[in-house]
Amino acid sequence: MKLFRWVAILEGVSYLLLLGVCVPLKYVFDIPEPTYPVGLAHGVLFVAYCGMVVLWAGKLKWTFGQTLLALGASLLPIAPFIVERKLLREAD
16 A cells, blocks of 8 residues: 555656656757656556556545546546545545
């Protein structure tokens, strides 16, 4: 569970970095270099987060709606923080 929490937080941070720092650097300031490593890290964390949602949904007996909410959270920049706060802390 602790690893899942960390992955959720890191996935959210990587998404915010990608959108809030790397995209402006690339398209406004013409500095594309940070985009690749941050994008790669975010991609790995995204896949890890989605995999952990599926694994933990069964263990925690989440409803289909809770599972879908947690998976959908990976598409919004701050939503993984909400999932970590609401669903994962309620499970403890």
